[in-house]
Amino acid sequence: MTSIFYSNLSKDFSSILDNADDYNVLIKVGENQNIKEFRAHSVILRARSSYFKGALSSNWITKQNNMIMFNKPNVTPTVFEMILKYIYSGELDLTNQTSEDILGLLIASDELLLEELFTLVSCKKLQDYCFESICEDPLPFITSKSFLSLDKDILFNLLESDNLQIEEVTVWDYLIKWGIEQTSAGLGSSSN
Template identity: 30%
Template structure:
């Protein structure tokens, strides 16, 4: 069991368990009004936090303790997402580190889910870096995956910024253009049919990605094959 906020009194935990002496009611699903006893009732709607998750979190909030040893890895990851939703920054950081130190093999086995989900919550830099460390060594893990075209711009840029990505720069540019096209499915499939507006559309989509391509590393053949047809995307 890990204990947070050591200086907090255990009386807070007793308060959580006391059905009489309380001043806050939190209802997980149903909307409830303020009552006549001036008890502030908080309604948590539009959330994916389960009752099981919330029970763990509320004990952490009151008692500053959490025990993960008997929890499945998938439950711990869901707990991480729920903690981020509730803006429990210290717990979010702790859970990310815990998973990487103790359950890295599970993270790798569930890489696709972990990677995509990590960009859906705010404070996931630790998990994101863990995933990017895998991607730079095994680029096909992401670039040849079925969900590559659906990753976010932030995720793609975080990969492009890495100096140790083990992939030819010409190939990286090719993947980036594929990603941009996927974001604009109405673009003609034959580039010979593209108008100036088509190029401007793709340029706008890729404006955050293109500056991170290392053009000086692209071979002469790739310049002709992969850059020349899309030269309108690039600044002079």
Template identity: 40%
Template sequence: MESQTLSNKLLRDFDNLYNSEADDYDVKIQVGENSKMENFKAHSVILRARSTYFRSAFSSNWAKKEGKYFIFKKPNVSAIVFQIILKYIYTGIIELNENNVKNNIIEILIAADEMNLCELVEYLQQHIINLNNDWIKKNIVKLFNKIYQCKGVFPKLEDYCNDINMCQESELLIDSNIFRGLNHGVLQRILLLILILEIGYLMSIMR
């Protein structure tokens, strides 16, 4: 039997484990807050193997234990995002064309970084960079806000944001409703970048 066939069988087995309703799990994970809070079940051996974040949690006093279950609470991660992350942990698969993924790609990236899923972080950064202009125009302010709040964490996206031709997007930014909710420091940085790029553009056409 070829190694590829064995790998495919292994992935199917993990996928079955992810979708199983069996009661052999030993981790309970509570995500979201208030009415949007949801509970997930998982297996510590899988989480340990796939994420140094969980490995550290299980090997210290960080993860609480109630009876035979490890208890995690992640109020800063939505149920939609965590479900996508958990499926990736078990199967290595993320469906980029699914609406839940497309609509939450930035939040998935941030959650993946928090859980030390390095390969997924690299993959998602490159995927965002390769997205078409329509997506960038629609999400540019949200992208700037998140990336600059996490300064130094996503270097590829930082470089990409710095290289975007903001001259053509200035009106879009100013008219955006999201613009009003920007962190003050991020807002200053974006406005300064717009100003610098527009000055550069004006100087280029005056030569």
């Protein structure tokens, strides 16, 4: 007879994130005045994310006092906290999260190769929720830094929506900024 206790396992791993003192990774996320440092365990990060499996390999890491130092300035502390909780416990709570944070979560999850967030049905719900939230109040999203790095297919779906509640002139202004950013990014990567 086999017994499976995923709920207890999830709680135990979650408590490791909150209470353990044997961490070996310091992760600094955010930029400017919005920076936070998180403590984590490389073995758990590598087991749950192929991104971390590569990024925390001995070829890529930077160590200081026997501690792996990792910087991720393009992810906000709020988003990274959700990601770490997901990595350790398998739980993702979007209650009271802003549409910008949810979008940041989608972008960061894609970058960190957390495929489960994109393959589960809950991801579709997450995308729908995010899309609806943006359509209802698009200005905070369109004026955020995340907008400039938005995938063209997602942008097309958003602009195609009849529910987008914003003046076309405003959308056009930010669409031009998005296009300039895409062109600049393309030029920068081709010179490397």
